Amino acid sequence: MNHQRTPLPRWLSAVGAMSALLFVAPLIGLVIEAPWPELAGLIAAPETRDAIWLSLRCSMTSAALCLLFGLPLATWLAHGDGPLRDAVRIVTTLPMVLPPIVGGIALLLAFGQQGVVGAPLGDWFGVQIPFTSGAVVIATTYVAMPFFVLTVEGGLRSFDHRYADAATTLGATPWRAFLTVTLPMIAPSLRAGLLIAWARSLGEFGATITFAGSFQGTTRTLPLAVYHALESQPSAAIALSMILLLVSAIVLFLLRRQWSPTR
């Protein structure tokens, strides 16, 4: 169908173009200032490769953990109403609102050597979490999971449960109905949730540097490497920013059908 749309008011297009400029201008700045000749050398540098590799590994692990733990949580939240669910939803949404550095401090207090979780872990198993790659994953998951949970809960709440009813009348157990009907039917919100959670993990800075520190190869992810470079070698910081930009743009392009509204 090819029907004529009502034209937009001119002022609306003008304001729209201006807000687009807000996003385009920094990009242009970055591209102009990037030390292009040195870029290849900077990417090849071991610190950079460590940071890229660590960032990809940690952000993907964190996205996977969001799916593994966030999906049951979202399903439970979507399954009813009441004060208990409201309270749990507020607690889970908190990391979206809190400054990440506050989240990092809270994580440090909980998982640190004296913390409620950290102390027994250290005493019984000799496990130290802070300032390890594991801490990076915990910090990024802590910050990213709310985005996944809220997106998937929204998808589940708009899912027509009569489809699951139909599946059970056809002999599917509730678990099988969930796997073979509910999940495929909410796949768009699952994919969107995963993408947002992954993107949030990739860019995570405040909670990571507070809880995991900045050690090359174990906890210095790309955003941390940018911050580190900015102090000593600003051109390297620009180059690393370019890399983050490229990685993000490539992923957004590859998954463009998953996150854009249906056309």
Add this chain to the structure above:
Amino acid sequence: MSLDARFSLQHGKFSLGITLQVATGETIALLGPNGAGKSTTLRTLAGLHHIDHGHIRVNDKIFDDGGAATALPPEQRNIGMVFQDHLLFPHLSARDNIAFGLRNRGRTQKLARAVADEWLQRVGLTHRGDAQPAELSGGEAQRIALARALAAAPKMLLIDEPLSAVDASARLNLRRLLREQLRAFSGASLIVTHDLDDALALADRLAVLENGRVVQCGTVEELSQRPASRYVADLIGLNCFRGVCDGHTLTVESGASIYVGTPHQGAVIATLHPRAVALFRERPSGSPRNVWLAPVAGTERSIDSTRVQLGGDLPVIAEVTESAVRDLDLDAGGEVWAAIKATEFRVAPT
């Protein structure tokens, strides 16, 4: 008795108290005004709601007896359900929708798809197996939904408003297919409808629900002769004839013949509302195709109208106003001219 149900349940502010018995191979139509509890009854039989008291038994197997622990969950009831808006799974092809129930019962994908192909043929959609539900027309989707419900060989069939979301041109074909499949089906069937034509064409008996209660259950003749409520009387129309139709001419058992508006062939049942029978002192001129002189057998008054029983070869009940009773002097008996338009008869094959 294939289905034996006597149960009550409270669903929000709505209370349902149902008594229903359906014989093996029998189809019962659940009729009633909107909000009477027809769909809730089906969902309860399917196990999607639990009953508070009473029992639901199918082939002597207890589905629910009011105890939360003993109630059989829907997936163990082995029933086939067709939903009003078909609810085909949008992420599966038509074929895989039909195969879904068999896959749940442990059949291999290959076998399940082979059975699904047989069903595609039975519902006349062999060429649509690979279509996604969004590509199907309303009538096609409802056929696939019927095939999906029947493919796993259920013990009972529950059909909710199968024809309401289908456009008029596909309706007759779909109704014919439903008739064939209901005839071939060996278990008990319940079909929810608000359309008397569909009920007459598809069901052996009618059960009328009002305010969550079965007010009457029986054959169309039984309901027509002794309607238990005003709604039943208006729905069925009090006049009911069985006979054989040859085109527009319906010959009833007494030998009298009626001219009907829609042509049919073979055994039919026709119903007529008493208000559709007009009475005259003199032979009326004009268009009515059915005009005859009938003896008045009696009159019966209610608050707002009077019913006149006409005798003779074609006994019918007419509903007229009090002033008409006086003008025509009906209380005195004698004979009046009766006229019925051909289009007032609702005719359904039996």
